[in-house]
Amino acid sequence: MSVRFLQKGDPRPAPLQAGKVRLYSMLFCPYAQRPRLVLAAKGISYDEVDINLQNKPEWYSSVHPEAKVPALEVGRGRVVIESLDIAEYLDSKFPEPPLWPADxxxxxxxxxxxxxxxxxxxxxxxxxxxxxxxxxxxxxxxxxxxxxxxxxxxxxxxxxxxxxxxxxxxxxxxxxxxxxxxxxxxxxxxxxxxxxxxxxxxxxxxxxxxxxxxxxxxxxxxxxxxxxxxxxxxxxxxxxx
Ligand SMILES: N[C@@H](CCC(=O)N[C@@H](CS)C(=O)NCC(=O)O)C(=O)O
Missing domain, CATH: 1.20.1050.10 (Glutathione S-transferase Yfyf (Class Pi); Chain A, domain 2)
Structure with missing residues (x-):
């Protein structure tokens, strides 16, 4: 698994296609792995953008106010942050299979x-x-x-x-x-x-x-x-x- 980490000077990725979600991640980040697990468990197709956290792209602070990962872009200009909140968002937006106990x-x-x-x-x-x-x-x-x-x-x-x-x-x-x-x-x-x-x-x-x-x-x-x-x-x- 090798990824390219976007860094200072790199352009912002193309606008999100309708109906898609985009995860801003960093391959080794445990918090970012949380939504990656949920996305995989639910079979959701998504874009992934990996961020160089030592040399962040200039535009990244307009995605996440603290310029942290993960962040999930869910529509043009609409972003969910915090790993647990992203997991909850995905679970309610894509209910199958449900991940929380029914009881x-x-x-x-x-x-x-x-x-x-x-x-x-x-x-x-x-x-x-x-x-x-x-x-x-x-x-x-x-x-x-x-x-x-x-x-x-x-x-x-x-x-x-x-x-x-x-x-x-x-x-x-x-x-x-x-x-x-x-x-x-x-x-x-x-x-x-x-x-x-x-x-x-x-x-x-x-x-x-x-x-x-x-x-x-x-x-x-x-x-x-x-x-x-x-x-x-x-x-x-x-x-x-
Ligand atoms: N509470 C956040 C923690 C996220 C977090 O700390 N991510 C680290 C990477 S593992 C990060 O983005 N660090 C970059 C920075 O703080 O500038 C969550 O659960 O999403």
Whole structure:
């Protein structure tokens, strides 16, 4: 999977065709992977524009006010931002297959878990900037504690996925960070993560890798590791990714 990242000086892409959506993304961004998973799960055809986040095109701040990715253009001049809001937008605009549980109570519980997921992924930002293994080792207990409710939910649920027999919104919204966990483990072999405490989540991760929507965007741990390492060292070159 190789993409060209638009940068300063590059022209704005042609106006969106009627009925299409355009995702402004960045191949390695976990937030942008969220809508890519939803788009794939629903079989929606879309344009993808990858942005060089170190050298953004001048026009990009008129797409997203903070010039972040992802952003979804849904019509001329109409843009939805924030990964979770984009996922919700896609789920209501393209209802098939529905990704949230039909039962309102279960849906509410999944949303609560998704809110709590912040505690799992915030330490990831720390790992992205780490230049010392110690920094990564320090976040292990916090991440492990924050993952507990997810392990328990899968055990209680009795299905392969949070969504049941196929992945649902909660599965897709947390997957990008699970995918990158393996990269972190590759980079820091000395890391002692208590994997034995998370048998359900480990099985979930393996099952997710077989899902067609996940397969459409998954990248090898070594590729993520290369990106993370260069990001932390400050040697990232978007023209050589
Ligand atoms: N809360 C946002 C976070 C998006 C975000 O932080 N994206 C990063 C890339 S992974 C970004 O655009 N960074 C560029 C910048 O901050 O200038 C979401 O969920 O969409």
């Amino acid at each position: 309102p109570e279960t849906k509410a519980r999944h949303k609560l878990l998704l809110d709590q997921f912040e505690k799992v992924y915030m330490p990831y930002v720390q790992c992205m900037r780490a230049t010392e293994p110690q920094t990564v080792m320090e976040v292990v207990p916090t991440v492990a504690a924050a993952m507990r409710p997810f392990e328990d939910k899968l055990a209680e649920n009795g299905h392969k996925f949070f969504g049941g027999e196929r992945p649902g919104m909660l599965d897709y919204m947390i997957w990008p960070w699970a995918e990158r966990c393996e990269a972190i483990r590759t980079m820091y072999p000395q890391l002692k993560f208590p994997t034995e405490e998370f048998p359900q989540l480990l099985a979930w991760g393996e099952a997710m890798k077989e899902d067609p929507a996940v397969r459409a965007s998954i990248m090898k741990p070594e590729r993520h590791a290369d990106f993370i390492r260069k990001f932390a060292e400050g040697t990232l070159d978007y023209n050589d990714l």
